[in-house]
Amino acid sequence: AAMYSGAAAGPPRRDFISITLGPDEAVGVGGYNNSKAWRRRSCWRKWKQLSRLQRSVILFLFVFLALCGVISYTSMGEAWKSITNKSLDDQRTEQEISRLKLANPAVLPAPQKADANHGDYPELSLQKPPKLPHVRRGPSNLQIKAPQRDTRLKTRPDTMRAVEELVEVDKVEKTEKSIISWRGAVIEPDQSTEPPSNKITEPEKPSSVEAEDQKEPVPINERQLAVIEAFRHAWKGYKDFAWGHDELKPLSKSYSEWFGLGLTLIDALDTMWILGLKEEFEEARKWVANDLVFDKNVDVNLFESTIRILGGLLSTYHLSGDSLFLEKAKDIGNRLMPAFKTPSKIPYSDVNIGRGTAHPPRWTSDSTVAEVTSIQLEFRELSRLTGDEKFQKAVDQVMKHVHTLSGKNDGLVPMFINTNSGQFTHLGVYTLGARADSYYEYLLKQWIQGGKKENELLEDYMRAIEGVKKHLLQRSEPKKLTFVGELAHGHFSAKMDHLVCFLPGTLALGAHNGLAADHMKLAETLIETCYQMYAQVETGLSPEIVHFNLHAQKGHKDVEIKPADRHNLLRPETVESLFYMYRFTGDKKYQDWGWEILQNFNRYTRVSTGGYTSINNVQNPSNPEPRDKMESFFLGETLKYMFLLFSDDIDLINLDKYIFNTEAHPLPIWVPA
Numbered sequence: 286a287a288m289y290s291g292a293a294a295g296p297p298r299r300d301f302i303s304i305t306l307g308p309d310e311a312v313g314v315g316g317y318n319n320s321k322a323w324r325r326r327s328c329w330r331k332w333k334q335l336s337r338l339q340r341s342v343i344l345f346l347f348v349f350l351a352l353c354g355v356i357s358y359t360s361m362g363e364a365w366k367s368i369t370n371k372s373l374d375d376q377r378t379e380q381e382i383s384r385l386k387l388a389n390p391a392v393l394p395a396p397q398k399a400d401a402n403h404g405d406y407p408e409l410s411l412q413k414p415p416k417l418p419h420v421r422r423g424p425s426n427l428q429i430k431a432p433q434r435d436t437r438l439k440t441r442p443d444t445m446r447a448v449e450e451l452v453e454v455d456k457v458e459k460t461e462k463s464i465i466s467w468r469g470a471v472i473e474p475d476q477s478t479e480p481p482s483n484k485i486t487e488p489e490k491p492s493s494v495e496a497e498d499q500k501e502p503v504p505i506n507e508r509q510l511a512v513i514e515a516f517r518h519a520w521k522g523y524k525d526f527a528w529g530h531d532e533l534k535p536l537s538k539s540y541s542e543w544f545g546l547g548l549t550l551i552d553a554l555d556t557m558w559i560l561g562l563k564e565e566f567e568e569a570r571k572w573v574a575n576d577l578v579f580d581k582n583v584d585v586n587l588f589e590s591t592i593r594i595l596g597g598l599l600s601t602y603h604l605s606g607d608s609l610f611l612e613k614a615k616d617i618g619n620r621l622m623p624a625f626k627t628p629s630k631i632p633y634s635d636v637n638i639g640r641g642t643a644h645p646p647r648w649t650s651d652s653t654v655a656e657v658t659s660i661q662l663e664f665r666e667l668s669r670l671t672g673d674e675k676f677q678k679a680v681d682q683v684m685k686h687v688h689t690l691s692g693k694n695d696g697l698v699p700m701f702i703n704t705n706s707g708q709f710t711h712l713g714v715y716t717l718g719a720r721a722d723s724y725y726e727y728l729l730k731q732w733i734q735g736g737k738k739e740n741e742l743l744e745d746y747m748r749a750i751e752g753v754k755k756h757l758l759q760r761s762e763p764k765k766l767t768f769v770g771e772l773a774h775g776h777f778s779a780k781m782d783h784l785v786c787f788l789p790g791t792l793a794l795g796a797h798n799g800l801a802a803d804h805m806k807l808a809e810t811l812i813e814t815c816y817q818m819y820a821q822v823e824t825g826l827s828p829e830i831v832h833f834n835l836h837a838q839k840g841h842k843d844v845e846i847k848p849a850d851r852h853n854l855l856r857p858e859t860v861e862s863l864f865y866m867y868r869f870t871g872d873k874k875y876q877d878w879g880w881e882i883l884q885n886f887n888r889y890t891r892v893s894t895g896g897y898t899s900i901n902n903v904q905n906p907s908n909p910e911p912r913d914k915m916e917s918f919f920l921g922e923t924l925k926y927m928f929l930l931f932s933d934d935i936d937l938i939n940l941d942k943y944i945f946n947t948e949a950h951p952l953p954i955w956v957p958a
């Protein structure tokens with residue numbers, strides 16, 4: 286057998302070293318002995334048989350090959366090492382880049398130490414006003430981008446055609462540019478919103494921001510595009526005829542003033558941010574920076590200005606990271622504080638924000654229960670951001686006081702409370718509609734905002750829902766729709782305000798947060814009822830109030846409408862609940878119902894020259910009798926909830942991280958899930 290290349294049996298040639306095996310050693314000849322000892326001995330014998338020269342050459346070759354091996358191993362190793370190092374360096378750079386990307390989003394500064402313990406309520410996680418750059422956005426590749434396609438929009442009465450056109454444009458543009466990154470909209474509250482106590486006991490959670498940031502952006506769909514189109518149409522009217530004023534009067538091409546504070550503009554700020562309307566947002570921001578002045582001799586309603594103005598500024602601050610909005614929020618928050626200077630600490634309904642005086646309405650010293658108990662999310666957040674606990678103290682005191690009051694009926698509250706005595710007045714009337722509605726909503730939402738620790742709030746909420754079940758639920762005929770009626774001095778009334786349609790969404794939110802599963806069941810039946818309040822009406826739009834039929838009558842539907850109640854103010858509650866229901870169930874029927882409602886708003890309330898109007902008669906499709914007013918909540922709430930309803934991106938305002946105030950302004954949950 287050849288030992289070295291080129292070696293063959295036969296006499297050695299000069300330039301070859303060959304080993305010739307004797308016939309007795311050839312495999313297969315004689316007996317085959319392949320034992321290790323035999324092989325070792327046999328090799329040694331061969332080696333001995335070699336000439337000196339042959340042995341030296343073999344040894345030389347051995348050493349030579351060994352040296353080559355060592356040299357080439359070292360140089361390969363170096364090359365390998367540098368390749369590996371380079372890729373590690375690259376990875377690090379990418380991580381740094383992504384960290385930098387993440388540093389830009391609306392990030393709150395680390396919370397300060399809270400030194401006060403507020404009884405049953407969680408400690409304030411106070412924060413110093415952050416030092417933030419003027420306007421902070423995600424890095425260019427992540428920045429929220431106003432869809433270019435919008436500039437090509439044409440204003441057409443027929444929304445479907447407009448949508449088709451949009452979709453066509455979208456299809457073309459999808460090939461031209463990257464999809465808008467909604468993660469890039471930085472809709473992400475900072476993890477550092479946790480109260481300090483939690484910071485100490487709980488380790489920093491792995492940054493979900495980082496993980497989510499790497500998610501594929503969810504593209505905007507056709508229905509969302511239709512919402513953007515509707516918003517831009519509404520905004521056009523506001524901009525052309527009511528810029529800087531409270532509300533647009535789209536038919537008379539003018540405006541109405543309530544507080545004289547640019548209510549629609551402020552209410553719509555975070556909607557523009559969420560919809561990605563960057564240009565509009567920037568323009569509105571300029572107005573806030575240059576023209577929004579709170580030092581005005583004007584009476585404002587404490588509740589309305591809290592939920593719309595304070596709430597709107599706080600949420601816009603969180604989404605954009607722009608400190609301008611926090612400064613403005615502090616300003617209005619401070620100016621509203623005189624409302625709490627009452628004998629009972631139950632605030633007055635009205636405050637003069639220029640003079641620093643407050644008063645109840647002229648005819649009474651009562652305040653509305655829903656109003657004094659639905660300002661808490663905003664004032665508590667203001668305390669957390671400013672480090673000034675006075676805001677939270679004032680509103681927590683109201684809740685604690687209401688918690689102890691008598692006059693409730695299985696958790697259901699009357700509609701009025703006296704600012705002198707602190708007692709409920711007009712006892713015996715219980716509703717989940719006007720004047721009581723958001724009391725129930727804010728019990729649950731404060732509990733969630735504060736990290737589910739404030740037991741009194743939860744107790745009051747759970748008891749109230751039991752009260753609703755016991756006293757206010759009935760079923761209509763013929764469709765057997767479950768609805769929430771009213772109780773007046775022991776008498777049940779089958780009347781339900783459209784306002785009550787916030788309830789399915791709130792119940793679903795509670796169930797999502799671990800409360801009774803039957804709350805979700807109830808939510809499902811109630812949202813069906815709210816939808817029927819639209820579907821059973823000629824225009825497909827709900828009236829302000831309906832009365833349900835308790836007895837089947839030939840030719841009668843479940844829903845009856847009184848002449849005085851047949852207006853529609855472009856309210857959000859049903860769409861709001863549809864949004865929650867879709868988020869928590871994924872059932873597309875909720876999106877379809879919302880889509881029907883949007884189309885009917887476009888059919889009956891859209892004004893061709895810009896804007897949408899409330900209408901007087903939802904029962905008359907040929908003349909719905911436009912009222913000539915676009916409420917600020919149409920932009921602040923209705924269109925925002927529509928856009929969120931149609932989205933399949935659960936991180937577009939993640940409900941485990943944000944809590945919506947009653948005007949649809951998202952505020953961070955202090956201890957996000």
Ligand code: DMJ
Pocket residue numbers: 723784856857858918922947948949
């Ligand atoms: C809004 O101002 C708020 O949603 C409030 O809670 C009820 N009324 C309007 C919308 O209908």
